[in-house]
Structures are given as C-alpha cells and as structure tokens.
Amino acid sequence: MPGPENHDAAQLRLFCRLMLGSADAADRVLRQIHRRAPDGPDEHPSDRARLFRMAADLCGVRRPGPKRRIMHIGVIGATGTVGSRIVTEALDRGHQVTAFSRDASGIEDGRENIRWKNLDATDSGAIAGILPRLDVLISGSGAGNAAKDPTEPGIHAREAAALLTALEGRLRVRLIVVGGAASLEARPGVVFAGSDELLDAAVLRGHDEALNLFRASDRLWTYLSPAGEIAPGERTGRFRIGGDQPVTDAGGRSRISAEDAAVAVLDEVELPRFVQRRFTIGY
Numbered sequence: 001m002p003g004p005e006n007h008d009a010a011q012l013r014l015f016c017r018l019m020l021g022s023a024d025a026a027d028r029v030l031r032q033i034h035r036r037a038p039d040g041p042d043e044h045p046s047d048r049a050r051l052f053r054m055a056a057d058l059c060g061v062r063r064p065g066p067k068r069r070i071m072h073i074g075v076i077g078a079t080g081t082v083g084s085r086i087v088t089e090a091l092d093r094g095h096q097v098t099a100f101s102r103d104a105s106g107i108e109d110g111r112e113n114i115r116w117k118n119l120d121a122t123d124s125g126a127i128a129g130i131l132p133r134l135d136v137l138i139s140g141s142g143a144g145n146a147a148k149d150p151t152e153p154g155i156h157a158r159e160a161a162a163l164l165t166a167l168e169g170r171l172r173v174r175l176i177v178v179g180g181a182a183s184l185e186a187r188p189g190v191v192f193a194g195s196d197e198l199l200d201a202a203v204l205r206g207h208d209e210a211l212n213l214f215r216a217s218d219r220l221w222t223y224l225s226p227a228g229e230i231a232p233g234e235r236t237g238r239f240r241i242g243g244d245q246p247v248t249d250a251g252g253r254s255r256i257s258a259e260d261a262a263v264a265v266l267d268e269v270e271l272p273r274f275v276q277r278r279f280t281i282g283y
C-alpha cells in the first residue's frame with residue numbers, strides 16, 4: 001500500500017520520474033527537494049533555492065510558518081551502532097528525541113533536545129507508556145544481534161509483538177523498525193533467510209518472523225532492511241532505495257554506512273513513503 005502522499009506530491013513524483021527516466025532518480029530529486037527547501041522568509045533566495053521551494057510547496061513538504069514541523073521521536077536501541085546515528089541525525093534536523101536504553105542510568109549526553117530513558121523493547125506495557133509523547137517510534141534494537149545468540153531466536157518476533165501490542169492504543173503513532181537484510185529476496189519469491197546456507201542463522205530468521213508480524217498488522221509500521229553490509233562510515237546522503245530485493249552496487253555488493261541508514265530513516269520520518277511497507281537501501 002503506498003504511503004500517504006498528497007495528490008500534488010504524487011503528480012510531482014510522476015513528473016520527475018517521466019523527466020528523469022527512473023524511479024530512483026525521481027526519489028533522489030524528491031529527497032533533495034524535501035531536505036534543501038529552506039523554511040521561513042529569505043529575502044534573496046538563489047534561483048536554485050527558489051526552485052526547491054516551489055517544488056517543496058507542490059510536494060506539501062514545506063509547512064506554513066517559520067519552521068518545518070518538529071517531531072518528537074523515540075529511538076529504541078539508541079546506544080547501538082545504527083540507533084546512535086539515528087539519534088544524531090534526528091537532533092541535527094532539529095527534532096526532539098527521547099532515547100532509550102535498557103539501562104540509561106550512566107549515560108551523560110550534553111546535547112540539546114534529547115533525554116534518555118530506560119526501556120526494554122519486549123515490554124509492551126512500558127512501550128505503551130512512552131507512546132503518548134511521541135509522533136514516531138523508531139526501533140534499532142539489536143537484541144540477539146551482537147551476541148548472535150541462537151538460544152533466543154524469537155527475540156525479534158517478541159519485540160515486534162510487544163511493539164504492535166503497545167501501538168493498539170495509539171494508532172496514530174508511526175513505527176519504523178531497522179531490521180535485517182536476510183528477509184530480502186535473493187531472487188523473486190526466495191528470501192536469503194530461507195536458503196540452506198543460513199540454516200543456523202536463527203537470528204536472521206527471527207528478523208523474518210518479525211517482519212511477517214508487521215505485515216499482518218494494521219498499524220502504521222515501516223520496516224527498513226538495511227543493506228547486506230552495514231557499518232560505521234561516511235554520511236553521504238546519496239544512496240538508492242529498493243523494495244524487497246537488495247540494492248547492489250556495480251560490483252554486486254549490497255552495502256550502506258550506518259550514517260546513511262540514519263539519513264534514510266529520518267527521510268522516512270519526515271516524508272512517509274513506506275507506511276505498511278518494507279524498504280531497503282544501498283549504494
């Protein structure tokens with residue numbers, strides 16, 4: 001199901017696609033429009049800025065008033081490789097962040113617009129308790145990931161179930177989950193997680209199970225399957241977006257930096273395009 005895009009935005013997307021010849025190129029331009037259109041009055045905007053503004057108005061991404069809409073974003077797994085970068089990207093864009101760790105007691109963070117709280121992603125009651133303050137809840141929880149714990153393969157599904165249960169009372173809060181790439185399709189209809197070489201990779205299967213729970217739900221979920229290789233690196237803001245199959249580079253590698261994964265997540269927060277859908281990214 002396509003994300004909630006207004007009529008003008010859909011027209012502009014179609015126009016860009018026709019002019020530029022591909023959906024990827026249209027996505028890139030729309031992201032630029034969204035990110036660069038300056039807010040508020042500017043007495044002498046450059047031609048380029050004026051153009052981005054016009055396009056942003058058409059897209060409906062430039063809100064009236066002096067500031068773009070600031071959102072309150074919760075980040076589970078905020079101490080993690082991807083989660084910490086999501087927090088930084090959200091703060092850099094001016095949003096309010098509540099960052100969660102299972103034990104936030106020793107965390108000192110001098111940045112503005114952030115507060116830290118304790119949360120376990122398997123505790124639906126605790127998650128329900130934090131939702132009233134949030135516009136969007138992002139989970140970058142990597143339970144079972146670092147430990148590669150085969151005795152707890154169901155952890156991702158348990159977290160997914162807890163998140164979905166908590167959202168029953170808050171249907172308007174969006175959920176964005178950074179999950180696994182193994183549920184992407186190696187070829188149409190065949191997922192990596194189902195291949196024989198990965199029979200022991202219970203954690204990878206767990207992600208797949210979690211994704212299926214989201215797919216069966218009617219909440220406002222979005223699932224990001226990062227590239228096959230994701231590691232700390234550079235924030236380039238330039239990557240390609242895909243659906244159920246990995247986005248690979250010229251050498252056939254599916255890779256992304258954790259910084260660019262955070263850009264993709266915040267782009268999705270600000271301009272929803274994958275509500276009730278999974279997407280992936282890669283260079």
Ligand SMILES: NC(=O)c1ccc[n+]([C@@H]2O[C@H](COP(=O)([O-])OP(=O)(O)OC[C@H]3O[C@@H](n4cnc5c(N)ncnc54)[C@H](OP(=O)(O)O)[C@@H]3O)[C@@H](O)[C@H]2O)c1
Nearest residue numbers: 077079080081082101102120121141142143145180181228
């Ligand atoms: N290619 C791929 O498919 C690929 C590769 C890497 C990662 N990933 C996925 O991407 C996501 C983020 O990975 P990452 O590398 O950033 O993981 P990470 O560095 O291991 O961090 C994950 C964070 O999750 C938190 N966490 C663990 N159990 C939790 C629980 N029960 N409740 C709440 N928080 C919990 C931990 O924070 P605290 O200890 O502070 O609570 C930890 O800092 C994960 O879903 C991971 O599986 C996918």
